[in-house]
Amino acid sequence: MAQYRRVSGSVGLITLQNPPVNALSASVRQGIVDSVKRALGDQKVKSVVICGQNGVFCGGADIREFGRQMSGPPLVPMIHDIEAANKPVVAAIEGSALGGGLELALGCHYRISHSKAKLGLPEVTLGLLPAAGGTQRLPRLIGVPAALNLITTGRHVTAAEALQLGILDHVTEHNTVDVAVKFALSVTGESLDGRRISSFSCAPLSDLDSLFEEAMLKARALQYFFFAQRAVGRWSTPSGARWDTSQPRPVRKAAVIGLGTMGRGITVALAQAGLSVVAVETHAKQLMEAKKAVPSMLKRGAVRGGTTIEPDSITYSETVQAVADVDLVIEAVFEDMALKEKVFQQLSIVCKPDTLLCTNTSSLDVDHLASQTRHPELVVGMHFFAPAHVMKLLEVVYGRRSSPAAVATAMQLGKKMGKVSVAVGNCRGFAGNRMLKRYLEQAFFLLEEGATPELVDRALEEFGFPMGVFRMSDLSGLDVGWRVRKADGLADTSLTGTSARVRQGCRYSPLGDLLCEHGRFGQKTGRGWYQYDKPGGRVAKSDPWLHNFLDEYRARHGLVPRCIDQQEVLERCLFVLINEGFQILEEGIAAGPEDIDAIYVFGYGWPRHRGGPMFYADMVGLERVVERLERYHQAHPNVPYLQPSGLLRRLVANGSPPIHKWRNVIKNRNSQL
Numbered sequence: 208m209a210q211y212r213r214v215s216g217s218v219g220l221i222t223l224q225n226p227p228v229n230a231l232s233a234s235v236r237q238g239i240v241d242s243v244k245r246a247l248g249d250q251k252v253k254s255v256v257i258c259g260q261n262g263v264f265c266g267g268a269d270i271r272e273f274g275r276q277m278s279g280p281p282l283v284p285m286i287h288d289i290e291a292a293n294k295p296v297v298a299a300i301e302g303s304a305l306g307g308g309l310e311l312a313l314g315c316h317y318r319i320s321h322s323k324a325k326l327g328l329p330e331v332t333l334g335l336l337p338a339a340g341g342t343q344r345l346p347r348l349i350g351v352p353a354a355l356n357l358i359t360t361g362r363h364v365t366a367a368e369a370l371q372l373g374i375l376d377h378v379t380e381h382n383t384v385d386v387a388v389k390f391a392l393s394v395t396g397e398s399l400d401g402r403r404i405s406s407f408s409c410a411p412l413s414d415l416d417s418l419f420e421e422a423m424l425k426a427r428a429l430q431y432f433f434f435a436q437r438a439v440g441r442w443s444t445p446s447g448a449r450w451d452t453s454q455p456r457p458v459r460k461a462a463v464i465g466l467g468t469m470g471r472g473i474t475v476a477l478a479q480a481g482l483s484v485v486a487v488e489t490h491a492k493q494l495m496e497a498k499k500a501v502p503s504m505l506k507r508g509a510v511r512g513g514t515t516i517e518p519d520s521i522t523y524s525e526t527v528q529a530v531a532d533v534d535l536v537i538e539a540v541f542e543d544m545a546l547k548e549k550v551f552q553q554l555s556i557v558c559k560p561d562t563l564l565c566t567n568t569s570s571l572d573v574d575h576l577a578s579q580t581r582h583p584e585l586v587v588g589m590h591f592f593a594p595a596h597v598m599k600l601l602e603v604v605y606g607r608r609s610s611p612a613a614v615a616t617a618m619q620l621g622k623k624m625g626k627v628s629v630a631v632g633n634c635r636g637f638a639g640n641r642m643l644k645r646y647l648e649q650a651f652f653l654l655e656e657g658a659t660p661e662l663v664d665r666a667l668e669e670f671g672f673p674m675g676v677f678r679m680s681d682l683s684g685l686d687v688g689w690r691v692r693k694a695d696g697l698a699d700t701s702l703t704g705t706s707a708r709v710r711q712g713c714r715y716s717p718l719g720d721l722l723c724e725h726g727r728f729g730q731k732t733g734r735g736w737y738q739y740d741k742p743g744g745r746v747a748k749s750d751p752w753l754h755n756f757l758d759e760y761r762a763r764h765g766l767v768p769r770c771i772d773q774q775e776v777l778e779r780c781l782f783v784l785i786n787e788g789f790q791i792l793e794e795g796i797a798a799g800p801e802d803i804d805a806i807y808v809f810g811y812g813w814p815r816h817r818g819g820p821m822f823y824a825d826m827v828g829l830e831r832v833v834e835r836l837e838r839y840h841q842a843h844p845n846v847p848y849l850q851p852s853g854l855l856r857r858l859v860a861n862g863s864p865p866i867h868k869w870r871n872v873i874k875n876r877n878s879q880l
């Protein structure tokens with residue numbers, strides 16, 4: 208329903224009332240129609256404000272009514288009548304104005320919003336189109352490109368963005384209804400001619416064709432990705448193991464070894480999947496902290512997902528002996544081979560002979576760990592992404608001796624945990640991190656050549672990544688990569704002169720290592736590629752220290768900074784990552800391009816509407832990718848992986864078949880080996 212009352216003498220205030228989000232049920236629509244009629248018929252009322260009760264404007268059509276017989280007044284004429292009113296109508300938006308809620312607000316003559324409100328047309332996420340005037344009014348108000356973006360993505364925008372786009376007239380930090388009532392008083396009697404959005408003409412666009420072409424490309428990418436996501440479940444390995452011929456084993460009880468950040472997340476993910484879990488941590492302090500953290504993570508998850516969790520599904524232990532009867536173990540100790548070797552040797556003794564032993568390593572050799580056990584065929588990698596109970600991606604890494612049943616079991620467990628599980632072969636960094644390494648290195652090189660973290664991140668964020676490479680590095684911690692580079696014998700900052708920027712015969716940038724030596728590990732230390740207001744702060748700010756440091760670094764190494772544009776940033780960072788993807792396909796580490804695309808979309812923030820790196824390469828054109836890589840390789844001959852991979856060249860030589868035919872080219876090649 209809707210409540211109607213007169214306030215401040217001459218303002219008719221209509222309050223939508225339908226908890227929890229004031230959705231536009233039949234009775235709310237009836238309430239609005241009746242209240243508007245009353246307000247317009249009352250001589251004392253000079254203007255109208257529409258708001259929602261309990262700090263929410265309106266969550267849109269009442270989804271609970273979908274599928275039922277339509278009753279009550281329809282939305283379109285209701286909104287039309289509001290727009291046609293001869294008294295100003297102001298929407299006072301708090302909380303959310305979504306779907307039909309935003310469409311109602313667009314029918315009003317003015318929109319005032321609280322700064323914390325969210326607005327959007329999310330119908331597409333429900334398989335609908337905005338059918339209450341949104342597709343007509345929004346493009347007229349903010350232009351076709353911006354409206355198309357909101358309508359086709361369904362994304363929610365903040366009040367600040369909505370103001371910038373022109374959806375809102377005013378944003379306030381104060382009581383929105385009070386501000387709207389005052390505003391309504393101030394516009395009493397003013398002409399409404401320029402306020403009825405449906406009478407606006409749509410700004411003509413010279414490049415409408417390219418706009419629609421772009422939208423079509425997005426649609427193609429999303430459709431491709433829909434199938435790619437499903438294709439990864441039909442896994443296969445070069446040894447011939449396949450999803451449809453491999454029998455997974457039942458897993459009822461699992462264990463996690465090591466309760467750091469990853470181990471806790473994995474424990475939560477397993478418990479949420481309904482398994483009983485033995486959580487092992489040999490350090491008493493860490494164990495105590497985990498015992499507090501895990502239940503509260505579970506509780507938060509249950510509130511979010513509306514599920515219940517058996518509180519005693521997790522038992523904690525300080526010794527590995529506690530895992531004697533489990534079906535599967537996931538090791539998540541510190542990323543140190545010697546330590547992991549010891550854990551696997553112990554597990555091999557303690558566990559039942561048929562227990563599956565998994566490692567959460569992000570890059571170490573799964574075959575080597577398997578060799579520490581009595582049953583190497585029961586060892587696989589289960590590479591989770593942080594936070595492990597939230598991130599959708601799981602790389603299931605099969606080793607040379609992993610049995611088909613072991614791979615099938617890990618894949619099925621991943622699915623049970625709600626993950627997108629992708630089977631990949633064993634190599635340094637597996638598929639995702641191996642490709643990421645190339646991307647990161649190019650970003651460092653770009654800084655050496657004259658770019659700034661801001662410029663690189665802006666290019667990547669405009670491409671669609673939720674955060675650029677440097678903001679991401681600050682978030683995940685610069686020390687993570689530093690440790691890996693040290694273990695690989697790369698991070699040696701004592702080198703000077705030319706050798707400082709060359710390792711193992713290839714170009715190397717020590718910039719990340721140098722920052723770590725300055726204690727700049729990213730967000731956690733409050734300093735990294737950016738500065739933060741405090742350790743743990745989230746808002747990245749440009750750091751003059753860093754810019755000065757880069758200037759000095761370039762001067763020290765005789766590097767003359769040059770102007771670098773966004774196109775070069777994208778090509779250098781993305782094409783080199785794509786090239787590594789082709790190399791991975793060629794080596795059989797990933798079975799098909801869909802696997803790589805799923806890994807990048809679910810694990811690394813690659814924008815879904817661009818389909819994943821391999822699909823993107825197909826869209827850009829393989830010839831162009833080869834041509835650009837060759838050009839960059841000529842300019843940087845000491846970066847060998849800028850050379851187009853053999854598979855990429857072969858695909859071009861085969862007339863650049865579309866992505867769904869690449870597997871044939873890969874298969875033909877492998878069968879000739």
Ligand SMILES: CCCCCCC/C=C/C(=O)SCCNC(=O)CCNC(=O)[C@H](O)C(C)(C)COP(=O)(O)OP(=O)(O)OC[C@H]1O[C@@H](n2cnc3c(N)ncnc32)[C@H](O)[C@@H]1OP(=O)(O)O
Nearest residue numbers: 227228230266267268269270271303305306307329338339
């Ligand atoms: C078939 C022909 C129809 C013609 C329609 C004409 C055009 C209009 C179309 C539409 O408007 S479609 C609906 C568009 N709106 C949405 O998609 C919004 C969906 N909701 C949300 O995004 C969020 O719920 C929220 C509004 C941002 C609030 O988020 P928050 O995290 O604060 O709370 P939630 O836990 O998500 O929700 C709380 C509570 O509210 C229920 N709910 C939310 N939206 C609706 C709705 N539109 N209709 C009915 N109920 C809704 C949600 O289920 C939760 O309820 P409980 O589970 O707690 O009971």
